[in-house]
Amino acid sequence: MSAPNDRRERPVSPDEDAPLVARAKAGEAAAFGLLYDRYVETVYRYVFYRVRDTAEAEDVTSDVFMRALRAMPRYAPRQPFLAWLYRIARNAIIDRARRQRTQVSFEDALRHPDADRVVDPDATLFREVDAQTLRQAIRRLTPLQQEVVVLRYVEGLDTRSIGRIIGKREGTVRGIEFRALGALRQLVPSREALG
């Protein structure tokens, strides 16, 4: 199973970020603006499937960049800038979910009435359903599963890169991905089921 990269932007290496990061840390607003330009889409996509709607995705994206801006003087370039942004985004999503108490656990998801509309486990998942349906299903995964699915199937990252971002080993990432896909197969209704 591979994640196609056909529409992905050219990946930016951490070395390319370093000069901009240094300038932003030194107080140059324009440099932070360029970092924003470089990563706003990535952060938005990361957030998009984990919240309810576009408005919330925009709110969280704003929150992530505001947090990053305020934390910029303390950012230690030991970790890549994008990984740092992902971490901020993860925390922002978790904080928001705590506030709203809408984060649904995996177990809850399987108990959801829609889960009864079980589809053929071998049917294609992502090709046959619209983004909103997928988004609803993804939001019913555990936070870690959501994160892995988005990084893998939206960003097209490999398991090693995902492991670095979420702080897990490759094998663990594969396990999370496997369980996430299994859960999604049960959560996403097929065209036939939808009538």
Added chain:
Amino acid sequence: MSERLPRPVVRSEFRVHLREELLREAPSALVPAAAPRSAWWRPLAAACAAVLVLVAADMAAAQSLPGEPPFAIKSTAEEVRLLVATTRATRIDVLGERAERRLGELRRAAAQQRPAVAAESSLLLADALDRLAVEVLRAKQGDRTSEDDQAVRKAERIAEQHASAIDALLPIAPAAAKAALERAAEQARKIRAP
């Protein structure tokens, strides 16, 4: 399975708006962090803070009256000074200063019209003069160094000032303080006696 999720795109209005907002905020947010202090300074900073706290506590205690919480600090500090006073002359000096502090407290209590505090201050003054009298009489009866003579003379001057002050305070002192004040006056006379 076709492993591809649709890739949402940021609305351009939102992208532009957020960028503007970030750049507005940036000048105040992007203040470079201060260089971390060397670990060498930390014990020094802690020591300075501790000294400041002690000085502040001592200053607060210096103005305290008997019965107030900081008074215990003042009292303990006096006992410590007495413990580390190794010579008779030093002990007399310390006890003399202590008696002066007690008299000052009694005056403040009287001025503030706090009879209970005045009564307790009177007792403490009498105790302080008791201890000073014992030390001075020992010095007068035994062999004395020139430092002892100097300390005794200083104690006698203190006792004289106390006697006058106590005479002035006695008529206006609350009843509960009178007995202690009379005892204090008696000790002051003993100290001045040849």
